[in-house]
Amino acid sequence: MEPSRELNFDALVIGGGIAGLQAALDLADQNFKVAIVEKDATIGGKMIRLSKVFPTLDCASCITTPKMAASAHHENISIFTYCDLTSLKRDGQEIKADITQMPRYVDADKCIGCRQCEYGCPVYVPNHEEGNFNFRKAIYIPFSNAIPQIALMDVENCSLCGKCAKVCPTGAVDYFQQPEDFVIRAKTAVLATGFKLTPMDQKPQYGGGKIQNLISSLDMERLLAPHGPYQRVIRPSDGKEPDSIAYVQCAGSRDKTLGVPYCSRVCCMYAIKQAMLLSGALPLADITIYYMDIRAFGKGYEQFFQNAKAMGIEFVKAKIAKIEQADNQYVRLRYEDQEGNGGVVEREHDLVVMSLGMVPDWNPAGVCDVACDTDAFIKSTIPSLAPTVTSIEGVFAAGVAIGPKDIVDTIAEAGAAAMEASKYLNALENPKAA
Amino acid sequence: MSTKKTAETEEPRVGVYICHCGGNISDHVDVKKVAENLEKVPGVAVAHTNMFMCSDPGQELIQEDIKSGKINRVVVASCAPSLHETTFRGAIKRADMNPYLYEHANIREQVSWVHHGEAATAKATSLVTAAVAKAKELEALDPIKVDAARHATVIGGGIAGLRAALDLAQRGIEVALIEKSPFLGGQAANLERIVPTGERAADLIQDLAAKVMADSRIRVYTCSRIVKSEGYVGNFKITLKTQPPDSQADLEKLQEVAAKGEKPGRFVPFAGFLAVKVPTTASEQVLDSGAIVFATGFSTYTPRDGEFGYGQNPEVITLPQLIRFMSQEKSRGRSLTINGRTIRRVALVHCVGSRQIPGIHEPDADGGLNEYCSRTCCAATLQAASEIRERYPLTHVLEYYRDIRTYGRGQEEFYERASENHVMFLRYEPEDPPQVERLSKGNFPLRVTVKDTLTFGEALSADVDLVVLSVGMVPSRIADLVDMMKLPVGADRFLQEVHPKLRPVELANTGILLAGTCQAPMDISEACNAAAAAAAKATSLLSKGYVELDPFVAQVDLSRCKGNGACVAACTVDAIVMQTVEVDGQSVERAEVNPALCTGCGVCVAVCPENAIDVKGWTLEQYEAMVDAIVAD
Known part of the structure; x- marks a missing residue:
């Protein structure tokens, strides 16, 4: 298929999470024209899905939505959501990106985000955005503060009843929409492709994903979010309010059997944060964090950790060896009692959270020949002095795409990537200036 | 434009928008009820609630x-105006209305985070009603535009300062790089190899410093300090004093450099990159600068006398001292030797001067504790441990730690490598730190005893030849600059950014930015990222050639001013002067405000006997309207 159009920008940012948004804003503020290409139907990345963020306990939305809105309204930024990047290559003096606009089955120009289609749709589908704890419709806006506010049809689950098309006031529903290929040419690019969590089911010792009331840390974020699925914290299997909650640290990091030997940098802090939020939501619940080392290294983090200890959150130094289903839907943890009298100890909890680690969300193989390191994250070729520089000239990387990091470090790195990209653009315009 | 005009002349119709803030507000404040209450207030046209007002x-x-x-x-x-005032001004501006016809009520920090139940709802209603009363009195304002110098001043010639200076210059901004010592390179000059890349610190400094020296847009001022700073974003006036070095440390380093016959332009280990010839006379100059980047870095923590035996036993040293000793160690024996002494066993103690806990650790002379983690010491200590084991297989290494924090990319391997090198790890709790005692007899000078939590709290003693303290980072001594520029400092005594996520490299002082470890402990790569991010902000700020300032500045009502000059005397920033003007054919003295200098503090308003001066956007009339609204019920 011939690309339908070719667009030109100064800079192309791949990924509309917090790293991509910050890099785009820092470039756009320097008066460069920027395109953001995002694979999801909304920008905001992982951060917009969180409840609150450490160490300030600001609500994640309060920090993310303004950056999302600022990008969406910036005169120098164009946003392309629900797009698949099929190729990113250097083409002479330029970076050429082949992109496929995936069909929403809704005409983006006509949709006004009124949600009539969503209200009218009779099909209920487990809502992945909410940890599958509740349901969404087969045509829907991803969530209330998504950008753009354009509906999206889930064709896998659509019953083709036609109701959405009937109720849409602008005739935006289009069952026959096709993918559309287009090209973006830019002088520089920033890769901000982020992460996904290490899988729940990879470790047989941890039940292979089949244990009830053993949930992921991102699921807990949704349970804790004030606008989350239940508006309160309950254990998923039976709706019981949990009396005892445990965190299994390094459940997806520092573990060679998972192929993730590295530290994911955020899990200690998010577990402590969630524990603090839980002690607010469930003041009577016992909360235990099983850890190998507490890595509270950022600004204000150690103080946050000490506060959590003072609040009565129990920290047990132990690597959890085995997780099993116990009676009455409890979860049993088995570990070596290092701090007590030694030997193997078993403890049961109502609800157990796996503090999962980070793996790259994007595999450039076959799409882009940017070099990756043995950890599969993008390789930094000047790791000490210019950490955002990659193996491709004029292509930079920021955030977790180039190694696990927290939001604070991601935002600083996005600024750094924008600086590298702007210097590159400046040097192209004024070859003598570099 | 038409909206702007009509907005002022038409009867005020106030729109009230109340935020749930997820549940941050609505869990404690009945926001629907507040909206209902506000709908009844005269002048309110609509009152809405929304889950996140700041969202699109x-x-x-x-x-x-x-x-x-x-x-x-x-x-x-919604939340504090410091968070999202600019967000909402932007939204209003895009709807083609003057963005200053907007008032903000803080019902999160001032209500829902401190009050609960009906009292919270009542207070929220009261604050929002007051905001409405003020909003009705608001007038359209325009930001103040002032020219900005395309020049930035970077304070500190360490890695972060060098990185920021280069980045700015490569975007066409003139840079003054100010360093108090004769050397560039900062604390990195005291390192040998960098974790985890294994690069030599010398090569990194030489690389950056040589590029800085070669860039015609950067002027390097070593042996220089800022003695005076005036002005505001876009137009700072910075007085610089350059003088011959007088600190003992600098003089010693210079002697060493001279002894080696090194000339400017080269890196000298444990000294730095000697940038230019050392000045022989003192001089002063004034720089016009648009932005200031702080890259004043850190110092290493100096252990208290007796802390782990430091100061009382020559065999107790710090990690930077060990690194230096090892770099000078030329012997090829199978044991580490220090000052000719064979080290059979060495104890490395983590978290010295970091992660201090009130009630457990002793505060320093100023009553402060370093409660933070210094972030870099774990990896640096593990590297030193492995280096000892690999170079000197007969020297045994014990590490006393609380948590091993090898968080960074490639750092976990150092932990593993140390384990493979048979480094022995012992873990202590802060309340039971290792005890170092001097042995009067026997083979070893020191004994280290610890309650080891890895062996069920057993007390383990080891006799050692050397104890090395992994000292943390403390902020550089910059109290003079903090006072002079009125900079915000956190409880941890590092410079305090506006917000760690929204504006991580900016200080509340507009136009002053943060690069590197003056903000918090960081490693070299993190400091370089922060420096580049600060350079990006400075570039955005200065690239237009002008900056826009908030219009909340004093203005004189000439019909009331009698020229008594109380405001001129009261003004703390010399923003008001007396001018001769013609009134009714007579020459009289009247106050005049320089809006670019005025900070809108309102001191002049308080002292004027004629009520002839007011701060725009915060007038006495507006305050009175707010107070009336609050006391009305």
Whole structure:
């Protein structure tokens, strides 16, 4: 298929999470024209899905939505959501990106985000955005503060009843929409492709994903979010309010059997944060964090950790060896009692959270020949002095795409990537200036 | 434009927008009830609630009401204005209304985070009603535009300062790089190899410093300090004093450099990159600068006398001292030797001067504790441990730690490598730190005893030849600059950014930016990222050639001013002068405000006997309206 159009920008940012948004804003503020290409139907990345963020306990939305809105309204930024990047290559003096606009089955120009289609749709589908704890419709806006506010049809689950098309006031529903290929040419690019969590089911010792009331840390974020699925914290299997909650640290990091030997940098802090939020939501619940080392290294983090200890959150130094289903839907943890009298100890909890680690969300193989390191994250070729520089000239990387990091470090790195990209653009315009 | 004009002349129609903030507000404040209460307030045209007012749908709510003509004033009730005032001004501006016809009520920090139940709802109602009363009195304002110098001043010639200076210069901004010592390179000059890349610190400094020296847009001022700073973003006036070095440390380093016959332009280990010839006479100059980047870095913590035996036993040293000793160690024996002494066993103690806990650790002379983690010491200590084991297999290494924090990319391997090198790890709790005692007899000078939590709290003693303390980072001594520029400092005594996520490299002082470890402990790569991010902000700020300042500045009502000059005397920033003007054919003295200098502090308003001076956007009339609204019920 011939690309339908070719667009030109100064800079192309791949990924509309917090790293991509910050890099785009820092470039756009320097008066460069920027395109953001995002694979999801909304920008905001992982951060917009969180409840609150450490160490300030600001609500994640309060920090993310303004950056999302600022990008969406910036005169120098164009946003392309629900797009698949099929190729990113250097083409002479330029970076050429082949992109496929995936069909929403809704005409983006006509949709006004009124949600009539969503209200009218009779099909209920487990809502992945909410940890599958509740349901969404087969045509829907991803969530209330998504950008753009354009509906999206889930064709896998659509019953083709036609109701959405009937109720849409602008005739935006289009069952026959096709993918559309287009090209973006830019002088520089920033890769901000982020992460996904290490899988729940990879470790047989941890039940292979089949244990009830053993949930992921991102699921807990949704349970804790004030606008989350239940508006309160309950254990998923039976709706019981949990009396005892445990965190299994390094459940997806520092573990060679998972192929993730590295530290994911955020899990200690998010577990402590969630524990603090839980002690607010469930003041009577016992909360235990099983850890190998507490890595509270950022600004204000150690103080946050000490506060959590003072609040009565129990920290047990132990690597959890085995997780099993116990009676009455409890979860049993088995570990070596290092701090007590030694030997193997078993403890049961109502609800157990796996503090999962980070793996790259994007595999450039076959799409882009940017070099990756043995950890599969993008390789930094000047790791000490210019950490955002990659193996491709004029292509930079920021955030977790180039190694696990927290939001604070991601935002600083996005600024750094924008600086590298702007210097590159400046040097192209004024070859003598570099 | 038409909206702007009509907004002032038409009867005020206030739109009130109340935020749930997820549940941050609505869990404690009945926001629906507040909206209902506000609907009854005279002048309120609409009162809406929204889950997140700062989100796009929230902002669109305001914009639709403006565009449809329903409202000509906006009140948003949500979090502190410091967070999102600019967000809402932007939204209002995009709807083609003057962004200053907007008032903000803080019902999160001032209400829902401190009050609960009906009292919270009542207080929220009261604050929002007051905001409405003020909004009705607001007038359209325009930001103050002032020219900005395309010049930045970078303070500190360490890695972060060098990185920021280069980045700025490569975007066409003139840079003054100010360093108090004769050397560039900062604390990195005291390192040998960098974790985890294994690069030599010398090569990194030489690389950056040589590029800085070669760049014609950067002027390097070593042996220089800022003695005076005036002005504001875009137009700082910085007085610089350059003088011959007088600190003992600098003089010793210079002697060493001279002894080696090194000339400017080269890196000298444990000294730095000697940038230019050392000045022989003192001089002063004034720089006009648009922005200031702080890269003043850190110092290493100096252990208290007796802390782990430091100062009382020559065999107790710090990690930087060990690194230096090892770099000078030329012997090829199978044991580490220090000052000719064979080290059979060495104890490395983590978290010295970091992660201090009130009630457990002793505060320093100023009553402060370093409660933070210094972030870099774990990896640096593990590297030193492995290096000892690999170079000197007969020297045994014990590490006493609390948590091993090898968080960074490639750092975990150092932990593993140390384990493979048979480094022995012992773990202590802060309340039971290792005890170092001097042995009067026997083979070893020191004994280290610890309650080891890895062996069920057993007390383990080891006799050692050397104890090395992994000292943390403390902020550089910059109290003079902090006072001079009135900079915000955190409880940890590092410089305090506006917000760690929203504005991580900016200080509340507009136009002053943060690069590197003056903000918090960081490693070299993190400091370089922060420096580049600060350079990006400075570039955005200065690239237009002008900056826009908030219009909340004093203005004189000439019909009332009698020229008594109380405001001139009271003004702390010399923003008001007396001018001769013609009134009724007579020459008289009247106050005049320089809006670019005025900080809108309002001191002049308080002292004027004629009520002839007011701060725009915060007038006495507006305050009175707010107070009346609050006391009305």
